[in-house]
Amino acid sequence: NAGVMQNPRHLVRRRGQEARLRCSPMKGHSHVYWYRQLPEEGLKFMVYLQKENIIDESGMPKERFSAEFPKEGPSILRIQQVVRGDSAAYFCASATNQETQYFGPGTRLLVL
Amino acid sequence: EDKVVQSPLSLVVHEGDTVTLNCSYEVTNFRSLLWYKQEKKAPTFLFMLTSSGIEKKSGRLSSILDKKELFSILNITATQTGDSAIYLCAGEDNAGNMLTFGGGTRLMVKP
Numbered sequence: 245n246a247g248v249m250q251n252p253r254h255l256v257r258r259r260g261q262e263a264r265l266r267c268s269p270m271k272g273h274s275h276v277y278w279y280r281q282l283p284e285e286g287l288k289f290m291v292y293l294q295k296e297n298i299i300d301e302s303g304m305p306k307e308r309f310s311a312e313f314p315k316e317g318p319s320i321l322r323i324q325q326v327v328r329g330d331s332a333a334y335f336c337a338s339a340t341n342q343e344t345q346y347f348g349p350g351t352r353l354l355v356l
Numbered sequence: 357e358d359k360v361v362q363s364p365l366s367l368v369v370h371e372g373d374t375v376t377l378n379c380s381y382e383v384t385n386f387r388s389l390l391w392y393k394q395e396k397k398a399p400t401f402l403f404m405l406t407s408s409g410i411e412k413k414s415g416r417l418s419s420i421l422d423k424k425e426l427f428s429i430l431n432i433t434a435t436q437t438g439d440s441a442i443y444l445c446a447g448e449d450n451a452g453n454m455l456t457f458g459g460g461t462r463l464m465v466k467p
Binding site for chain 2: 281287333335344345346347349350352
């Protein structure tokens, strides 16, 4: 049973470009959470999705960030017009319900 | 491939008991070991450990790191029902903020 998969593991973008981060939940999991970890800080919740629905996006910046979890395929966290401050590690976690979350290996985004 | 393993997977105790949660790690270019408490949504940060043998304490919680044996423990004394949660540990690499999470220990404290 494969764990939570995230790709790419490392992503380098120039300011103004778009970043797309993918998260494939564990088999059978229909809940996905995205977190951001900034240097020297803890995990910060961004968004919680179930299949085709955004349940809670209270931690998501209002502009440039969006997330989706389509019926088929991975969950996508999309950052438009990236800025240097977006450089961070982005983790997703999946769950069968609102209980145990299993974390993926993360994507490190570096904005030049 | 970096790996973090936590034990036990789950634990049921009664209020007032003391519990010890274990975390072993294999992290290339290891920098620190972090403990989190997860109840509802985002994990809550508990401790960051970078040096061996130095106990960190916060109320009834304490944690220590052994960099020679590559493990850490989290102790909770005089447990309360509010301690019921999933406890996660994660190894951080030297390059910065990449974490490898363990599978967590689910703690249930009964009244």
